[in-house]
Amino acid sequence: MIRVDLPRFDRFEAWRSAARRLAGAGIAAADVTWADRNCATNDLFGSDPLPPENDRKIAVSRDFIALARSVSFHSDPERWALLHAALMRFQADRRFMSNPADPMVVRLQMMSKSVRRDIHKMHAFVRFHEMPSDGPRRAFAAWFEPEHPILQVATPFFARRFADMDWMIATPEGVARFDGELHFLDPVARPDLPADASHALWQTYFANIFNPARINTQAMRSEMPLKYWKNLPETRLIADMLADAPRRVDAMAAAGASNAPAFAAKVTARLRIPADETPPETMDAARDQAARCTRCDLCHAATRTVWGEGNPKADLMIVGEAPGDQEDLQGRPFVGPAGKLLRDNLDQLGIDQDRIWFTNAVKHFKFAPRGKRRLHQNPDAGEISHCRWWLGLERRFVRPRLTLALGASAAFALTGRRDPLSPRRGKVEVALDGGAVLLTWHPSRILRLADTEASAALEEFRSDLRLGAHQAIGGPGH
């Protein structure tokens, strides 16, 4: 039998170098005892020496080392032998580690999970008390009792977090002391920590953030197991908080509604000035009213009303279908991919955007949610009809000489006709309000079509833009 003595700290590194020699010599786990300072070891048998260093190559993977290191902080005295056995098995079969159904893998994973949870709980439940300090740095100390011997693996977290203070965490396994550098020292008796006024404030917070109407002690106990309670200042309050909760809930019910203080009505009256809903006489008034529009149901899912923008005295009005994802987010028309296509072509054709009013037939985005994206949907006839009120107001205030309708929805909104767009495109029709409407493709159609069809549609679109600009503003575009 070989006995390997492990030191108080850096145990994993010691195990690793011994295990390497043992595995190299082909010595099985059953022939080794591992003596750990943290647990009593049966010392009745004498020890054979470790085999000498040897050249045999020992295979380990990065994952294996990470898992083994994590398991090494478990309190189970068997862990060293288990890791030794796993190392031996790995030499014969490197693939067993990648099978999550393998019983040995399952056991190692469970141990590692228990260690990780204990580390996490230590990061959560250490409570520092302020100590007297004679230097410029403030000093703090804590006593903590983890389930596993995790001092070395759990405390670098505190060094990164509390780098500007001196601190000490004492545990049964040993002491971590930080003074700019992290040191590990032999265990000491549980220190007597001084009272700390901030702990009383913390208790006040704990008692008042608690909602007595939703008691759930099971969730509390599973996340904050009883074994940690004795070192937490706030847990002393729990019994009284629970005992008092039913009375507090009953008192709320018994008290019921109360009369509002006198000033409340005044404040409320000042804030709740009823919105002006008389038919708007100006573009600004129309925009304000449209922001609150609930004529159809699209407003519930869309972000906001996207009102038209541009020159309010424009001779040319361009009407699209409805805002898309980007328009909805930014609150502006024609800022998405189709809008970019439109604006780029206007620029290329030398058509001055400052002489145009841009808007949509429907002022709210219609979509279906798909995970983290919103898929555009076409507005239906009802939605277009409801929104015609706003388009009509815009047209009344802008009074364009010509309106360019992009796509079938805009054509329907303006002319009331729903027959196919293809034979009508490029021609001028009379709008419901008597104005002139030139029909063309919606730019999103050009983006959707395949190459050759797209370039044909784009040419038609550009020719319609030119025609519209020529008829409305007589400007460039020939």
Add this chain to the structure above:
Amino acid sequence: MAQKTLQQKLAILSDAAKYDASCASSGTTRRDSRNGGIGSAGGTGICHAYTPDGRCVSLLKILMTNFCIYDCAFCINRVSSNVERARFTPEEVVTLTLEFYRRNMIEGLFLSSGIIKSPDQTMGDIVRIARMLRMDHGFKGYIHLKTIPDAAPELVAEAGLYADRLSVNIELPKDHSLKELAPEKRPETIRASMADMRLSREAAKDRSFTGKRAPKFAPAGQSTQMIVGADKTSDRDILRTSANLYAGYDLKRVYYSAFSPIPDASATLPLIKPPLMREHRLYQADWLMRFYGFDAEEIGGARPDGNLDLEIDPKLAWALANRARFPVTVAHAPREMLLRVPGFGTKTVNRILAARRCGSVRYADLLRMGAIMSKARAFVSLPDWHPGALTDSADLRARFAPAPEQLSLFG
């Protein structure tokens, strides 16, 4: 009136903040204090304590003040409530945050406020506190700020530079409920501020022409909260609203908060026992939408009334309503279908996929890999197990639903 002590203010302003469910402190940029300052963040969040209501305490969750000019019927701090009022100075909030932080009691600060005077004034004070923590004290811990709808964009832009997370509460699942119960709030401005936050976050991820990265904007993203049970909205409509919010604004979380009785209640809203099980089922359903490939219509459609089954979890309810899709052959089923098996979580499914590559997966293997076979057995077939008539048996639901008895809340 005598000046309130810090302890009295803390009692009032934490009591006033407890109806906001959010407590997350995870998923922000990695940083620590080795190069100066105090604190660290990044990686998983830490819950430093749990109160007997089962909620975690991760952040110091307080209001700057509970004075408020709004009159939201569900809120303890509404102007018409007689609750005792208090107001922290910015210095007091900073001191409390840092002193609790140094004693390892919190991950950081979650600061909200009643609306005093105007949205801009309130947001300005919130931003000032965050600026003091970050700039004057080098605080590297987590900061979650509530943004006030209608506050000036430049204030929100500055808030995004200091905060890990920003949030604005949608409050209620339907616009008309909000108009009725919170008349001073406007659903379209709440959504607009979420849209602005999404755009600011995206802009901060783009590199400029010089290749320099813009400063990070709220790196842990945004979240929101909906109150459940204060209006008559069905669970399906609640989940639809959540799906729209996740799709539109890249939200990290939608929190559901069971409407809870408050002292000094409004006459408009009945004092009810908070619908805690409904809240729990909504969280499960929300999880199914985000990580299991379900959509709101599927989950909300399992029952004709559009409400979730309170007795069994929503995935099981969906499976029972869609038994023609089962049993699933574990050996060949695609990941998407494995995720739909009741009793299989995402981790279990990942393990099954890995184990399938190493050999056939049997009943005992599934048990070892963490599957809850008491649920899954009716819905899977394996080399050594076939559910036979169990999948379609009439009493299958009864096997899962709890026995009809009144459980004590204090057990």
